[in-house]
Amino acid sequence: MTMSQASAQPAPPAPDPEEPAAAPASPPETYRARRRFRVAARGTRRLAVRTAAVLLVLGALCAAAVAGAVSVRHATARFAGTVTERASAAAQLRATLADLDAQHADTLAPGRSADDPDVIVGNQLNALITAQRDRALVSDLLRKLGGDPGQGARVAQLLDGLGQYDDLSGRARYVAEQEPDQTVGHPPRYAVAMNVSAGSVMHTRLLPLAEALSADYQQQAARQRGTARHAAVRWGAAVGTLGVLAVVLLLWWQWELARDYRRRFNPALLVATAATLAVTLAGTLAMNAAAGGVDDASSQGLRPWTDLAEAGAVASQAAAAESRWFVHDSAFGEADEAQFDTLAARLDGLLAPDGRATAVGLPAYQDMLGRYAHFRADDTRLRALKKSGDTEKGAVVLTGVGRGDVAFDFWDFSTTLERLADRRLADFRQHADGAHGALDGWPAVPAGALGLAAALVLLGIRPRFAEYR
Numbered sequence: 501m502t503m504s505q506a507s508a509q510p511a512p513p514a515p516d517p518e519e520p521a522a523a524p525a526s527p528p529e530t531y532r533a534r535r536r537f538r539v540a541a542r543g544t545r546r547l548a549v550r551t552a553a554v555l556l557v558l559g560a561l562c563a564a565a566v567a568g569a570v571s572v573r574h575a576t577a578r579f580a581g582t583v584t585e586r587a588s589a590a591a592q593l594r595a596t597l598a599d600l601d602a603q604h605a606d607t608l609a610p611g612r613s614a615d616d617p618d619v620i621v622g623n624q625l626n627a628l629i630t631a632q633r634d635r636a637l638v639s640d641l642l643r644k645l646g647g648d649p650g651q652g653a654r655v656a657q658l659l660d661g662l663g664q665y666d667d668l669s670g671r672a673r674y675v676a677e678q679e680p681d682q683t684v685g686h687p688p689r690y691a692v693a694m695n696v697s698a699g700s701v702m703h704t705r706l707l708p709l710a711e712a713l714s715a716d717y718q719q720q721a722a723r724q725r726g727t728a729r730h731a732a733v734r735w736g737a738a739v740g741t742l743g744v745l746a747v748v749l750l751l752w753w754q755w756e757l758a759r760d761y762r763r764r765f766n767p768a769l770l771v772a773t774a775a776t777l778a779v780t781l782a783g784t785l786a787m788n789a790a791a792g793g794v795d796d797a798s799s800q801g802l803r804p805w806t807d808l809a810e811a812g813a814v815a816s817q818a819a820a821a822e823s824r825w826f827v828h829d830s831a832f833g834e835a836d837e838a839q840f841d842t843l844a845a846r847l848d849g850l851l852a853p854d855g856r857a858t859a860v861g862l863p864a865y866q867d868m869l870g871r872y873a874h875f876r877a878d879d880t881r882l883r884a885l886k887k888s889g890d891t892e893k894g895a896v897v898l899t900g901v902g903r904g905d906v907a908f909d910f911w912d913f914s915t916t917l918e919r920l921a922d923r924r925l926a927d928f929r930q931h932a933d934g935a936h937g938a939l940d941g942w943p944a945v946p947a948g949a950l951g952l953a954a955a956l957v958l959l960g961i962r963p964r965f966a967e968y969r
Contacts (some may be wrong), residue, residue, distance in 0.1 A: 550961075558950050558957070560952075561746050561779065562946060564735065564738045564739050565942070567944035568783070569939050572731050575796060576936045580936065581931065582720050582724055583717075583932075584925065584928070584929060586648060586717045587720075590641075590713045590714035591813060594714050595676075595813040596634050597710055601820040602816065604631055604695065604823075606899050608692065609687070610895055611683050611686065612683060612684060621892045623901055628688060635666075651716070652709060661705040664701050669695065676691040684895045685891030685894060685895050695824070699820075732935075736784050736855050739780065739784055750773040766961075772953035772954075773951055778949060779945070786939050790936075793932065793938060794932070794935045801924055812917050814843050815910075821837075822879060826886060833884075835847060846889045851917075864920055868920055871909070871916050872913045872914070875912075878897060878905065879906065912969075
């Protein structure tokens with residue numbers, strides 16, 4: 501560029517003194533990434549805490565429902581098994597042992613008529629067949645009860661005493677057979693002595709052991725009834741409390757999410773809430789139903805059956821005392837007669853239907869009491885015959901198998917009593933099965949429903965976490 505060209509360029513305009521000076525340029529604003537990260541971290545942490553709290557409560561509810569179902573079903577099954585398998589067998593053992601003793605005494609009563617030696621008075625065959633049946637049943641019952649390790653020692657004592665009883669009663673039978681021409685009602689003296697010894701073993705060893713065994717199982721049943729009921733009530737309360745807490749927490753959380761994020765309620769969380777509510781209601785109702793079933797099994801089945809089973813055992817002991825009284829001499833007969841009166845008075849109280857029979861079951865009790873009245877009338881008739889010295893007719897009344905005979909009327913009464921007891925035991929089974937069946941499908945139902953609820957919680961909250969990425 502030449503000097504002339506440089507001089508030709510215009511000079512820059514001079515600044516106007518009245519125009520304000522331009523402000524210096526401010527530096528550009530920086531992106532505050534760390535502050536935004538802290539906000540995101542706070543939001544995700546809050547969601548994580550809420551999610552963990554809900555999942556924790558759902559897990560506790562699931563654990564309570566599963567553990568409660570397992571505990572209650574186990575307790576009700578154990579309660580039912582103790583009564584139907586152990587207590588019933590022990591009660592039957594006690595009654596069968598007493599009846600066995602009665603049949604052995606009855607075998608000594610028949611004999612030849614004093615007026616006609618060719619005529620056999622009394623029915624010995626029926627007593628022999630019944631005694632054989634009773635002995636086989638006693639073996640079966642002891643074999644069944646021997647499977648309980650807690651009663652092994654007592655069952656061993658019963659087997660030892662039963663061996664002694666079989667030996668003495670067998671000797672009594674053998675001595676009686678050595679005198680085939682014995683007069684009716686007057687068995688051989690040594691046979692009576694052996695029968696007295698066998699009866700002593702029965703009443704001082706076998707029957708007390710059987711009674712203690714039966715009482716022990718009934719006490720076990722009472723304890724297990726309390727355990728089953730308390731388990732149902734306790735777990736029902738736990739499921740209800742945790743369920744209400746879970747439902748309230750889920751509803752509150754959905755309200756909080758709707759407020760914070762200005763969205764409608766989460767469909768997945770609504771379904772999870774419905775599933776939780778369903779498990780809570782179903783669990784509470786099922787546990788209460790199980791507790792009610794246990795109560796009904798006890799009041800409408802176990803207690804009436806216990807009284808009837810006790811009555812059956814006492815009735816068999818009374819029949820045995822009556823049979824021994826007839827064949828024993830006066831010294832032993834007086835003790836047998838006193839024992840019969842004591843047992844009969846006890847039996848009258850056990851057979852009273854007051855408080856035990858419902859309006860539907862009352863006719864069955866009255867029918868049984870009518871048959872019992874026939875047996876007591878036969879006893880009165882038998883005593884009168886022996887007191888008058890008519891032993892032949894007395895032997896017929898004692899061992900005969902027709903209406904008006906002790907053997908028949910006692911069989912009629914005892915079988916009716918046994919059927920009534922079996923009916924009460926069936927009522928017990930029905931209610932106990934109902935208590936156990938109240939939790940059918942558990943614990944699979946709560947585990948599946950609450951597992952689905954937990955999955956829906958995670959699925960429903962996932963979009964909220966995604967908003968912070």
